[in-house]
Amino acid sequence: MSADVLTIGGQDFSSRLLLGTGGFPRMETLAEAIAASGTEMVTVALRRIDVQARHSLTDVLHDCGVRILPNTAGCFTARDAVLTAQLAREAFETDWVKLEVIGDERTLLPDAPELLAAAERLVADGFIVLPYTTDDPVLARRLEDVGCAAVMPLGSPIGSGMGIRNPYNIALIVESAGVPVVLDAGVGTTSDAALAMELGCDAVLCASAISRAQDPVAMARAIRAGVEGGRLAHGAGRIPRRLYAEASSPMDGVAQALPADRPA
Amino acid sequence: MLAPVSEADAGERALVQLGMESARRWSAFAGELLDATGIDVGLREHGTLVVARDADEAAALEREVELRERMGLETRRLLASQARALEPALVPSLRAAAEIPGDRCADPRALCGALALAAERAGVVLRPGHEVARIVVEGGRATGALLADGSTVRAADVVVAAGAWSDLLPGLPDAARVPVRPVKGQTLRLRDPAHDPALPLLERVVRYEGGYLVPRGDGRYVLGATVEERGFDTAMTALGVYELLRDASELVPGVLELEIEESLAGLRPGTPDNAPVLGRSTVLPGLVWATGHHRNGVLLAPITGDLLAGVLAGDGDIPAAFDPQRFSEVHA
Numbered sequence: 029m030s031a032d033v034l035t036i037g038g039q040d041f042s043s044r045l046l047l048g049t050g051g052f053p054r055m056e057t058l059a060e061a062i063a064a065s066g067t068e069m070v071t072v073a074l075r076r077i078d079v080q081a082r083h084s085l086t087d088v089l090h091d092c093g094v095r096i097l098p099n100t101a102g103c104f105t106a107r108d109a110v111l112t113a114q115l116a117r118e119a120f121e122t123d124w125v126k127l128e129v130i131g132d133e134r135t136l137l138p139d140a141p142e143l144l145a146a147a148e149r150l151v152a153d154g155f156i157v158l159p160y161t162t163d164d165p166v167l168a169r170r171l172e173d174v175g176c177a178a179v180m181p182l183g184s185p186i187g188s189g190m191g192i193r194n195p196y197n198i199a200l201i202v203e204s205a206g207v208p209v210v211l212d213a214g215v216g217t218t219s220d221a222a223l224a225m226e227l228g229c230d231a232v233l234c235a236s237a238i239s240r241a242q243d244p245v246a247m248a249r250a251i252r253a254g255v256e257g258g259r260l261a262h263g264a265g266r267i268p269r270r271l272y273a274e275a276s277s278p279m280d281g282v283a284q285a286l287p288a289d290r291p292a
Numbered sequence: 293m294l295a296p297v298s299e300a301d302a303g304e305r306a307l308v309q310l311g312m313e314s315a316r317r318w319s320a321f322a323g324e325l326l327d328a329t330g331i332d333v334g335l336r337e338h339g340t341l342v343v344a345r346d347a348d349e350a351a352a353l354e355r356e357v358e359l360r361e362r363m364g365l366e367t368r369r370l371l372a373s374q375a376r377a378l379e380p381a382l383v384p385s386l387r388a389a390a391e392i393p394g395d396r397c398a399d400p401r402a403l404c405g406a407l408a409l410a411a412e413r414a415g416v417v418l419r420p421g422h423e424v425a426r427i428v429v430e431g432g433r434a435t436g437a438l439l440a441d442g443s444t445v446r447a448a449d450v451v452v453a454a455g456a457w458s459d460l461l462p463g464l465p466d467a468a469r470v471p472v473r474p475v476k477g478q479t480l481r482l483r484d485p486a487h488d489p490a491l492p493l494l495e496r497v498v499r500y501e502g503g504y505l506v507p508r509g510d511g512r513y514v515l516g517a518t519v520e521e522r523g524f525d526t527a528m529t530a531l532g533v534y535e536l537l538r539d540a541s542e543l544v545p546g547v548l549e550l551e552i553e554e555s556l557a558g559l560r561p562g563t564p565d566n567a568p569v570l571g572r573s574t575v576l577p578g579l580v581w582a583t584g585h586h587r588n589g590v591l592l593a594p595i596t597g598d599l600l601a602g603v604l605a606g607d608g609d610i611p612a613a614f615d616p617q618r619f620s621e622v623h624a
Contacts, residue, residue, distance in 0.1 A: 053301050055473075056564035081523030082459065083473035083564070242302050242359070 032259065034230055036208050037124065037156035037177040039095075043068045044225070045255045046097070046210065047248075048235025050076075055088050057244050062092045065238065065248040070094050071126050073101040074116040097158070099126035104139070106146035113150055125150060126180070127159040136186040140167050144174065151175035160212050163193075165200040172207050179205060180212035180233065183224065187236040189216030192223055202228035217247075218254035225258025226266070293506060294318055294591045295395040297365045298340055298499055306613035307567045308363065311588060314595035315394065321594040322398065328413060331406035334399030336509055340392040340497040341375055343382060345542055349501055350388035357390050367392050381493050381546045397497050397506045400590045407593075419445070426463030427452070427579070434578035438463070449604055451580040456524070456559035458569075458583040468576040470569045471619050472584050474524050474559035477517035478532035482550035487511025493546050502539035505547065513550065515540050526557040562586045564619055570596065571603050571610040574617050580604065581616045 034041040047067040052058040062070065070089060079086050089096055098116030103109040106129060113125040129146055131139030138161050150157045156177045161167055163181040171179050181201050184190035191214055192198055202209050211224035212233040221232045232255050241247035296311030322335040344350040360367040368391045375389030376382045382389075412418060423440040427450060436446040452458055456474035484493055487510070494507045506514040518532045533555065540547045563569060563584040573579040582600050585592050602608015612618070 053303060054564060054566050055562070057303060059564075077521045078523035078525060081473060081521060083471040083562075084521045084523065088564075242355075244303075 032263075034208060036158070036231075041068050041231075043252075044231040044259055045221070045252055046071065046231060046233040047094075047238065048233065049073075049085060049089070049239075050101075051236055051239035052244060053239075055083070055085075058085075058239075059088050059092055060245045061238055061248040062089075062094060064245045065234075065252050067252075068094055069097050071097045071099045071233065071235070072120075074098045074112055074119060075100075075102045079119040095124075096120050096122065097124050097126050098122065099160075100128045100146075101130075103129055104131070104142075105129070106142040106149065109142070109146040110149050110153075113146075113155060114153075117155070123154055124156045125158070127157050127176075138162050138182075140164070143167075144170055147171055147176055148174040158210065163197040163201065165197060165204060168201045168209075169204055172205060176207065178208040178210055178230075180210045183211055183214030183220060186213045187240075188214055189237060190214055191216055191220040192227070195223065195227055198224065198227050198229065215251070218250045221251045221254040222258035222261070225255055226261050228262055231255075293340075293395070293397045293497060293504070294335075295340060295392070295397075295497070295499075296588075296591060297360060297367065297392045298342060298395050299587060300360060300363060300365055301566075302359055302363070304566055305363070306611060307588075308365075310567075310595060310611070310614070311591055312365075314592050315396075317594040317598070318396070318398070318591075325403075325406040325410055328410040329406045331402055331409065333403045333406050334397075334508060336397050336507070338396070338496045338507075340395035340397075340499060341370070341379060341382075342390045342392065342499045343375060343386055343543055344388040345383070345385070345500065346387050352501070353388055353390060360392075365392075366394055379494055379496060379498065381544050382498070383543055383545055386543070395497065398590060399508060403590060403593065424454075424461060427461055429463055429465070429576065432577065434464075434573075434576055447578075449578055449580050451582055451600065451604075453582040455583060455585075455589075456561040458561060458581075464579070465576060467620070468573050468579060470563070470581060470584065470616055472561045472563055472569065474522075475562040475586065476520040476522045476525060476557055477560055478520075478528055478536065478555070478557045479514055479516040480533065480536055480552055481554040481556065482513045482515055482547065483553045484511040484513070484550050486549070493550075494544065498544060500539060500543050503536055505540055505544060512553070513547075515547070524559065526559065528555045528557050532557075560586050560589075568592060568596065568614055569616045570599055570614040571616060575620075 034044050043066045045065050045067050047065055047070045049070050049072050077085050098120050100109040100112040103112055109129045127147055129139050129142040130136050143159055147157050147159050151174055158178045158180055159171050159176050160180045161171060168179045168181060183192035208230035210231040210233055211229045215221050215234045215237045224232050234251055238244050238248045294315050296308055296315050300308045322333050325333055344353040357367050357369055370389040370391055372386040372388060425438045425440045427434055428436040428438050434450040436444050438444050454461055458472040459469055498505045504516055515536050561584050566586050569581045569584040582596055599610050
């Protein structure tokens, strides 16, 4: 079997799990969770950190040897998101950006028109854009049309741990996407990540489910297994759902052992 | 705050134990300082309420209470109405609460003043306002500190208690350094112009997702605190102040009637595992660490003093969880 490689923006990844770096109780735990998850790419909120600070986030991530995907968390307008992406490009020396434009503080749901406008501008400016989007197949298609390198639909709101609330929409996005689909936001535990992969997503991004678990390192290991299991299951071809049972062993030709006092 | 229970994390059991032990010593510590200096360090025994404003926070609070029960830390669930009977300034729409009777508070500024005075009276020579240019290392041993004015202070043992700046001190060999980093916290100091000692806005420390309110007992309150990875930046930001006041006022609406006396961004000395760095360096003889106390500097003051006194007198052991060399494999 050839290696199962994920390609985004011309870069190959063997891990299909992306990790968010927010919310970890300790720097040490972040490093351990990254190792346990096997991830090769982690997101960082540029607006929230000092990139240069010693012993802080950037140092820890460099020690872990993972690729940094800056995000535009905390941006509410296309203008702010574009500006933040440009700052991130300088700070991290990368053209890659996970584009977030938040429309509502309580749900942290994406603002579709602002997101599309920012994506268009950033693509024109040479960025590899991975937009965090709602699970709307039409919007996902439009993001791909303006040149995004992947689409990252939510399963449910950020940090909610509510899993994939509309698997049907995620399947529709997967079906029509010509770029990788990364399920972003909503994963609460392993089964959510496995479901995303079974639905055909190319990867899963996970943050709070790991960082806020009581044992983040164990949860990182668990979700990694879920992603790998879901990926394998997607390729293996599940059986169709049936209303009635169907015995796994064939009944034809099996010797009949009937009680002696009953006629055959 | 003296809050080993509120701050407890399942992944930091040694630190929780150290905090509990230090909390047990705090009353005697405050009494000793009062005797030595006449300064009251503002130890308040009213306990702490942890409050939840909605169903999501209530579920998160329940998880935290269960965790503390498993760790054997005293925590009591309260109905919202019970919490409001204790603290009537809490918002009527409160969803749930827990009481942590053992978590108290003290005034860190009064504490620093009292400690400095007590030290002086015990014969310690303080050199306030003198920057250390570098630690002096001679013959493979730390022997003192060179001050910015060119003078040198010599010592048999050099204790570095430089907080968030501990990793910046010049003169130390790289192998002897510890990975302490600044963790920024923005706070507001508020004052109640209508303070009535018989009927204060709050008696207890109130904690919630996103911050805490600490009453000083005289109408002053400390509202904290952000947790930011921003290097040595100490700017107050619009977002920081907004979030502090938003969260506090959603739980204690009366906060918006207070005056802002001061805004202050400080730097906590953080380590990779959040635990302090205590004891002798095995890399550089003569060097002793007392840093990395992160969010718990005031709480851990008495136990740090006792443990370090033991180390310096040559008859004390420090738990391995706080060993200065514990990060050396990670940061080789």
